[in-house]
Amino acid sequence: MISxxxxxxxxxxxxxxxxxxxxxxxxxxxxxxxVLVMDSSGSMKKTDPLSLRIPAAKMFISLLDKNDRAGIxxxxxxxxxxxxxxxxxxxxxKNALMLSAEKITSTGLHTNLFEALxxxxxxxxxxxxxxxxxxxVLMSDGMMDTGYAGKDRELxxxxxxxxxxxxxxxxxxxxxxxxxxxxxxxxLEKVSKQTGGFFNLAVTDKDFHVVFTSxxxxxxxxxxxxxxxxxxxxDKSIEEVTIVATKDTPDTTIQLTSPQGSKYSYRxxxxxxxWFISDNFDxxxxxxxxxxxxxxxxxxxxxxxxxxITNLGLMTNFNELYPLFGETLDINVWLEKEGSPxxxxxxxxxxxxxxxxxxxxxxxxxxxxxxxxxxxxxxxIELYTAGNYRLxxxxxxxxxxREKSFTFKVSDVKESKEDLKMRQALKEREGPAAQxxxxxAAMSWKRVIIQFVSINMIVCLAAFIFFRRIYLKNFIMxxxxxxxxx
Numbered sequence: 001m002i003s004x005x006x007x008x009x010x011x012x013x014x015x016x017x018x019x020x021x022x023x024x025x026x027x028x029x030x031x032x033x034x035v036l037v038m039d040s041s042g043s044m045k046k047t048d049p050l051s052l053r054i055p056a057a058k059m060f061i062s063l064l065d066k067n068d069r070a071g072i073x074x075x076x077x078x079x080x081x082x083x084x085x086x087x088x089x090x091x092x093x094k095n096a097l098m099l100s101a102e103k104i105t106s107t108g109l110h111t112n113l114f115e116a117l118x119x120x121x122x123x124x125x126x127x128x129x130x131x132x133x134x135x136x137v138l139m140s141d142g143m144m145d146t147g148y149a150g151k152d153r154e155l156x157x158x159x160x161x162x163x164x165x166x167x168x169x170x171x172x173x174x175x176x177x178x179x180x181x182x183x184x185x186x187x188l189e190k191v192s193k194q195t196g197g198f199f200n201l202a203v204t205d206k207d208f209h210v211v212f213t214s215x216x217x218x219x220x221x222x223x224x225x226x227x228x229x230x231x232x233x234x235d236k237s238i239e240e241v242t243i244v245a246t247k248d249t250p251d252t253t254i255q256l257t258s259p260q261g262s263k264y265s266y267r268x269x270x271x272x273x274x275w276f277i278s279d280n281f282d283x284x285x286x287x288x289x290x291x292x293x294x295x296x297x298x299x300x301x302x303x304x305x306x307x308x309i310t311n312l313g314l315m316t317n318f319n320e321l322y323p324l325f326g327e328t329l330d331i332n333v334w335l336e337k338e339g340s341p342x343x344x345x346x347x348x349x350x351x352x353x354x355x356x357x358x359x360x361x362x363x364x365x366x367x368x369x370x371x372x373x374x375x376x377x378x379x380x381i382e383l384y385t386a387g388n389y390r391l392x393x394x395x396x397x398x399x400x401x402r403e404k405s406f407t408f409k410v411s412d413v414k415e416s417k418e419d420l421k422m423r424q425a426l427k428e429r430e431g432p433a434a435q436x437x438x439x440x441a442a443m444s445w446k447r448v449i450i451q452f453v454s455i456n457m458i459v460c461l462a463a464f465i466f467f468r469r470i471y472l473k474n475f476i477m478x479x480x481x482x483x484x485x486x
Contacts (some may be wrong), residue, residue, distance in 0.1 A: 017390055030131035031067030032219060032451035033085055036060070036101075036347075039140040039179070041076040044106035047141040047179045056208035057101050060137070062276065062283060063216045063307065064088050069132075071334055072100045072160045073125050075107020080118035085127045111142040112153040112182070117163060117174065117191070134172045135197070137215060138188070141179035149458075156187065164194045168426075173197035175215050179205070194422070198321045198407070209281050210303045213244055215405050218321065223313040224403040225306040227395055232294040234259075234289040234399045237337075239289040243284045244307075246297040250279035259292025259355045269288065312337045312393050314402035321408050325416035329381045331355065333369065333393050335402070343375040351397040355376045359466070360387025386412040 044051075061070050071085040083100035107257040120136040120433050137389035144152045144159075174197040176188035181201075198218055200211045216222070225232040225241065234241060241425075245254045256264045266275045266282070274285040296304060317332045333353060335342040342348065355367040369377035383389075393404040405420060411419055 001427070011154045022079075026066045030129075031134070032068065032070045032135060033071075033127060033129070034064065034078050034135045034137060035071045035073060035085070036221075037073045037075060037079070037116045037120045037136055038101075038104045039076070039109040039111065039116075039142070040074045040105045041142060042106060043111070043141055044179075048106070048208075048478075049233065050205065050279060051104070052205045052280055053139060053179075053208050054101050055213045055276075055280070057104075058210040058284050059209055059244065059276065059281070060123065060216060061088070061097050061101075061263050061457075063213075063220075063222075065220070069127070070097055072097065072104075073083060073116070073123065074117035074243045075112060075119065076232045077110045078110055079112070079115045081119070081123060085123065094117070109412060110147050111140060112147045112155070113138075113144045113187070114163065116140070116158045116165070121163070121167055121170075121172060125170065134170075135219060135221075136172060136177060137175045137177065139179065141183055142191045142454055143184040144250060144420060145186070145200050157238050159187070164191050167191075167195045171412045175200070177202055177211050177215075177217070178207075191336055193322055193419070196321075199409075199457070205274055206280050209244065209246075209278075213303070213305055217405050218407065221319075221404060221406075223310055223335050224405060225308055226308055226396065226401050226403045227237070227296070227301075227304045227390075230301045230304065231293055232291055232296075232306045233399070233401045234291055235312075236291050238289055238308050238310045239287070241286050241289050241308040242307045243282075243283065243286075243296065244303075244305040245282045245296050246304055247281055247298075247304050248300045253349055254282040254284070254299055255297040256284060256286075257295040257296065259290050264298075281330050311398075312342075312402075313351075314393060314404055315341075316393055316404055318391070318393070318404075318406060320406075322385055322419060323408060323410055324419060325386060325410055326408075327382065327383055327416075329383065330378065331369075331391075331393070332372065332376050332378045332397070333404075335395060341375045343374070348375060351395050351400065354396070355381075356390075356392040356394065357381065358390035358392075360385055360389065384412045386415075417423050426434070479485075 038053060038057065044053075066087075066089040069085040069087050070083075072082040074081055074082050081099055082103050082404070086096075086097055090096060116138060117136065122137070124134045139466075144156050146152055146155065172195060174192050174195045175201045176192045176197070176380060178185050178188055179202050179244075181249070185199070185201065191197075192199040198215070200214060202208055202211045232241075232243075243256070247254065253265060256266070264273055264284075266271070266277050269275055272287040276283040276330070289306070289458060313336055315334050317337050318329070320329060323329060335348075335351075353369050355369060356364055367379050369379040371409075372378045388407065390411050391406040391408070392405045393406075394403045410416075
């Protein structure tokens with residue numbers, strides 16, 4: 001009877017999971033579709049004479065996950081696809097994308113920003129896949145320029161209204177990168193903000209890879225290792241580490257020293273180490289790095305990164321790109337191991353949590369969060385200075401370190417009022433379907449409760465049928481025996 005009940009329970013559980021709405025059978029997280037839209041106008045010969053945007057784009061593609069897809073579009077007078085969206089789960093597709101990036105030129109006459117974004121939108125719409133985040137990364141050094149002033153004004157207006165509205169409504173975010181101060185920064189930032197993306201300014205061509213790592217961090221919020229004095233600490237939970245090491249000059253030879261003292265370079269490496277070199281940076285990927293302190297040699301040390309794949313990560317609720325002037329941010333951090341929060345006091349007492357906030361004036365302050373309990377550490381940050389900020393969230397232990405890094409911008413009072421109106425307009429447009437994180441969490445718990453009650457109802461019903469069947473069987477047998485004895 002016990003085995004029969006167990007079978008009934010398993011059957012009921014599976015039935016409830018499969019039949020109830022809002023339940024997923026797969027735990028795989030949907031990936032991201034990214035289209036890089038690269039400026040190929042003739043002015044790029046001056047703003048990017050060494051075509052440094054090409055290796056920076058390659059680095060960005062390499063940082064993406066195997067579940068992601070990427071495509072490349074080149075634009076000047078018009079826009080053309082150099083590569084459709086390709087999955088990054090194979091070396092063949094990655095190589096095809098790298099070869100496509102090499103086809104980016106600096107020979108076009110004009111800069112048609114409308115056509116560039118519209119082509120990127122078409123590429124993502126043609127390959128729409130439910131559940132996947134869709135991103136356009138637009139890089140340009142100029143303003144809308146088709147050669148006709150009247151047409152430029154018309155396209156700018158269409159870009160601000162129709163195209164931006166379509167991108168926003170379809171959930172396509174634009175991350176715009178301006179190469180020079182001569183770019184239409186106001187237009188690019190407006191489009192980025194309206195679609196939920198972010199605007200970046202690369203002051204020189206040497207900043208391209210820095211901007212791309214910033215976009216990657218915004219999209220993926222990867223786990224990182226703090227780098228201090230060109231060294232980082234690897235622990236046993238790390239499956240892979242990818243280092244982006246900045247160079248002072250193109251002929252600089254970056255080297256790595258392992259905790260055991262072994263030295264590696266592009267020409268002297270093991271099969272477990274992948275190494276990509278360029279004039280401004282090297283990108284090195286190490287599988288199963290040895291535990292201990294690693295040293296990066298001959299790097300400038302500026303804007304170096306160490307991204308890791310691990311089952312022990314630093315988590316946060318922070319996801320702001322454009323907080324309002326005067327807004328208070330309530331930022332929480334906690335550790336997770338294999339998807340579960342780390343709550344053990346004996347572990348947490350050995351780890352220091354702190355925040356570093358770099359302000360628009362260049363000053364960096366260190367903030368100590370408060371222990372909220374259950375492994376969560378929290379800090380309120382008030383923003384009363386307009387400009388770009390950099391936020392680092394750090395967990396630092398003797399044999400364990402993790403970091404999250406974020407870039408965001410606080411607008412001035414006037415812009416913040418406009419942003420608030422835009423937020424309200426978007427909320428009204430989305431209607432009841434727009435839910436806050438708290439609403440979403442409440443709905444999730446309601447769904448869990450409904451599923452729990454449904455499962456137990458199915459189990460009870462199945463058990464009632466099971467016992468009823470046994471009762472009837474015993475009753476009939478008993479009646480048959482009595483009749484036979486007579």
